Amino acid sequence: MFCQNCGVEAPTKYVAFYQNIGALVMRFSRSMEGHLCKSCIHRTFWSYTGITLLVGWLGMISIVLAPFFVLNNVVRYLLCLSMPAVPLGAMPPTLTEADVTRLEPHMQQFFERLDGGEDLEQVAQDTALRANASPGQVMLLFRAILESQKEE
Numbered sequence: 158m159f160c161q162n163c164g165v166e167a168p169t170k171y172v173a174f175y176q177n178i179g180a181l182v183m184r185f186s187r188s189m190e191g192h193l194c195k196s197c198i199h200r201t202f203w204s205y206t207g208i209t210l211l212v213g214w215l216g217m218i219s220i221v222l223a224p225f226f227v228l229n230n231v232v233r234y235l236l237c238l239s240m241p242a243v244p245l246g247a248m249p250p251t252l253t254e255a256d257v258t259r260l261e262p263h264m265q266q267f268f269e270r271l272d273g274g275e276d277l278e279q280v281a282q283d284t285a286l287r288a289n290a291s292p293g294q295v296m297l298l299f300r301a302i303l304e305s306q307k308e309e
């Protein structure tokens with residue numbers, strides 16, 4: 158198991174947190190969804206919920222929506238309180254140039270399998286095994302590739 162947000166190998170749980178920023182006639186929202194480690198769940202919950210409580214309800218739609226966002230976040234968070242913490246000393250993975258070189262030949266197949274609807278965690282694990290890397294490193298590279306595509 159590894160965290161889909163920071164990549165650390167630790168127990169994870171599926172969560173979906175929402176944040177809303179109301180601005181009278183407009184609103185800006187974002188969400189964080191996926192299997193996350195306890196540290197990321199904790200951090201995301203407090204930042205998303207705090208911002209929503211502060212400025213989430215300013216606006217026509219927002220004032221209706223914000224309480225649902227906060228309620229969802231609180232319920233999700235409470236359900237996670239019993240989960241095991243990130244093991245002491247567990248660090249998010251890092252990517253060196255050598256890791257990237259080793260992983261690169263496998264990434265084509267990685268994306269093909271994702272397109273085929275396979276489970277992200279499973280595909281990441283298989284790819285890591287073949288490339289002699291950790292699943293967290295596969296995820297790190299995967300996210301880096303997605304980010305670079307967004308910029309184009």
Ligand SMILES: [Zn+2]
Pocket residue numbers: 160161162163164165193194195196197198
């Ligand atoms: Zn995490």
